[in-house]
Amino acid sequence: MEPSEIRHAEAECIRLTTAFAAHLDSRRYEEVAELFTPDALYNPRGTPYRGKGQILEYLYGRPTSRCSRHVITNQFVRVTGPGTATGECVLLYFVHEDPPAETAPLAGIELVGDYLDRFVLTDNGWRIAERIGRVVFQRKGATA
DSSP states (O other): OOHHHHHHHHHHHHHHHHHHHHHHHTTOHHHHHTTEEEEEEEESSSOOEEHHHHHHHHHHTSOTTOEEEEEEEEEEEEEEETTEEEEEEEEEEEEESSOOSSOOOOOOOSEEEEEEEEEEEETTEEEEEEEEEEEEEEOTTOOO
């Protein structure tokens, strides 16, 4: 692959991880699901969800009263071949259940974790084929 093709693939994969966080926090679950391949594996915390149907079922099961922000940082993508890439990023997760009408109180970061990703190039562009979440640090007493 040419260097420009590699840079383009890296940028597209980083765009996917950023869009995932933005759509998830805005409860645009259909848009989250479109970031995945039809048979994708999403394993946020040790429970695997396979395919867009199961992923959507999981997402729609999130509490409607939850206010969350998934801050994604330290994104690193490795293009492994034409149409394939892996990635990793760090997640800073802020959450408040039963938020007030306006601004939720800031209690700090709920957890710090990693997403380990596998990306593939499809007819519809780059998509997430696998996303594994791993908790690295979690606030004591947190149940998120």
